């Protein structure tokens with residue numbers, strides 16, 4: 001089986017490539033220096049040359065704040081870029097795995113979002129990820145859409161490491177606590193993706209670590225682990241509900257991801 005991974009220099013893409021290297025699959029990781037997903041001809045040439053059985057599409061415009069000031073660019077990368085990947089997948093008869101985000105939902109209420117709920121994003125980034133999903137749903141049948149939240153781990157600096165550094169300083173630290181979600185370690189998520197892509201159990205899935213918390217909870221736990229001395233204050237303004245119900249995953253026979261506290265404990269023990 002040949003698997004092409006886009007966004008392979010990014011947080012999740014790099015981990016998926018690492019994970020696939022331990023399997024019989026032949027894997028090719030590509031990123032911006034190989035082609036820009038907005039360039040349909042370049043996408044077509046690169047995909048045709050490798051002739052993958054599966055494309056895992058991780059490349060995305062992910063700067064959620066900057067997206068609000070450059071909506072066209074965000075839509076081009078996440079919407080048009082995904083259309084180009086879909087066309088290439090169809091031409092090569094490849095399955096597609098698309099990594100999406102809890103941000104496709106409005107953030108209202110307190111109930112966890114089900115995989116069947118209708119996307120209704122309020123942010124530029126969330127709308128663009130929803131456009132990517134829509135293109136896939138309307139044109140393909142052999143796809144996995146996997147929505148997740150608050151990724152950490154992988155090669156680069158992440159929000160957990162940033163919190164660890166900040167909590168190691170003395171004094172008081174105010175952390176945004178309006179949004180509730182599940183911090184998700186890329187290692188178990190990549191393992192799930194690598195298993196899922198070998199199956200024919202297509203559909204829309206939510207795959208985040210179990211349980212929910214705020215970033216202030218993550219900061220508190222991180223501070224404990226690094227023996228940080230900062231007093232954590234939670235800023236509860238701007239409530240956003242990014243809770244994902246992952247029952248569709250288990251219903252389809254896939255193992256759930258670990259609880260966020262267990263995953264974070266292991267990550268901190270291994271990485272700090």
Ligand SMILES: NC(=O)c1ccc[n+]([C@@H]2O[C@H](COP(=O)([O-])OP(=O)(O)OC[C@H]3O[C@@H](n4cnc5c(N)ncnc54)[C@H](OP(=O)(O)O)[C@@H]3O)[C@@H](O)[C@H]2O)c1
Nearest residue numbers: 007009010011012032036037059060062099101148150151
């Ligand atoms: N991070 C999260 O908390 C989170 C949560 C839920 C879902 N997701 C989704 O999960 C996926 C992976 O996220 P991530 O955190 O691993 O992202 P990431 O670290 O930002 O990696 C994305 C990669 O895509 C590349 N890229 C961006 N624009 C491109 C273009 N026009 N053509 C080709 N490559 C391009 C980036 O290159 P440059 O660095 O050069 O721009 C980067 O290497 C994304 O689809 C994201 O929407 C992320």
